Amino acid sequence: MANTLLVVQLAVFLVLITGWAMRSMSYRIARGRSYRALAGDERFGDDIQSTLSAIERERLGAAVRVSDDAYEGLKVKRRPHLSREQRRSIFQAEMKTRDEYLQTASLGIFHYIIIFIAFSVIGLVAEEIWMWVSLGSTESRVGVVWGPxxxxxxxGALMFTIVLWNFRTCRWYEVLPVSMGLGAALEQTTGMAMEYFWHAQSWTYIGLPDAITQWVSWTTVCLWGVIGLVYSKLVMPELVWRIGEPSSRMQTVLVGVLVAFMTLDLLMTAYSFYRLEQRSLGIPAQNPIDAYVDYHFNDQFIEDRFQNLVVGQQLDPNDRSQWRI
Structure with missing residues (x-):
């Protein structure tokens, strides 16, 4: 139980600190600029634009009145900080606009790509922190041959987003069982696929009193339920609002490059494990691609890169006496 509460607290802390950082960065960037310039005119209605225009005129008026002797000779005016009232007005206008935007927004490939890549990194960082807190050790728990x-x-985040998007306005007791089922299905399917295709395992709940299957336990099912609830109510709406729609060619190009890289990364990872199994059977390289993979992603590389992974054998049962919490 203590382990579950610790993970929940860690997830909530990450959500809160991320939200605070995003709001703080928005306010800092917005100094001397309109919020419409920051978020894009196309996401604001006429009434919200009028509110923000009034705030902008007030700030520009203050900029004309504020001066500094050191800058007067240079004919440069000091850019004022936003007042607390201005920040509150911007925040309220943003929340109102966000709610209106989410009511009519539809998720697309642009949102899915960014969410997938972002949570591939966030999840890895959270797992590394959890390993250090629970076991006092660190190990490489990446899932691909390149990148963190x-x-x-x-x-998981992609599946939660697709399914829970229509549940974001539902009550918590309606979201909770759906999230629990999604998390259990994700772990069970992933564990079985790794075992079937590559004879590999990277986690097991065998040895724990609440284990349901080798890859699912009651603790993690409840944890997935809480994570899904927090995600659907707090994280997902803010994330979709912040992502918005691609408004420049640079954004489109950047997302396209990330898609190409992640696709190549996943394909190379799958092929590296394919060649790992082929080498264990004594089958030599049949073409230049096999030779490249055998040289750059050999057995030692796989062992060092995927330290929580075993191939061709079972993971040892869990021993809670080793945990320090």
Whole structure:
């Protein structure tokens, strides 16, 4: 129980600190600029634009009145900080606009790509922190051969987003069982796929009193339920609002490059495990691609890169006496 509460607290802390950082960065960037310039005119209605225009005129008027002797000779005016009232007005206008935007917004490939990549990194960082807190050790728990990504969390966030998007306005007791089922299905399907295709395992709940299957336990099912609830009510709406729609060619190009890289990364990872199994059977390289993979992603690389993964054998049962919490 203590382990579950600790993970929940860690997840809530990450959500809160991320939200605070995003709001703080928005206010800092907005100094001397209109919020419409920051978020894009196309996401604001006429009434919200009027409110923000009034705030902008007030700030511009203050900029004309504020001066500094050191800058007077240079004909440069000091850019004022936003007052507390201005920040509150901007925040209220943003919340109202966000709610209106989410009512009519529809998720697209642009949202899914960013969510997948972002949570592939966030999930990996959270798991590394959890390992250090619970066991006092660290190990490489990445899921691909290149980059700090764990696709399990990326696919999990993607699945939660697709399914829970229509549940974001439902009551908590309606969201909770759906999230629990999604998390259990994700772990069970991923564990079985790894075992079936590559004879590999990276986690097991065998040895724990609440284990349901090798890859699912009651503790993690409840944890997935809480995570899904927090995600659907707090994280997902803010995330979709912040992502918005691609408004520049640079954004489109950047997302396209990330998609190409992640696709290549996933394909190379799958092929590296394919060649790992082929080498264990004594089958030599049949073409230049096999030779490249055998040289750059050999057995030692796989062992060092995926330290929580075993291939061709069972993971040892869990021993809670090793946990320090």
């Amino acid at each position: 990504f764990s696709p399990l969390y990326g696919f």
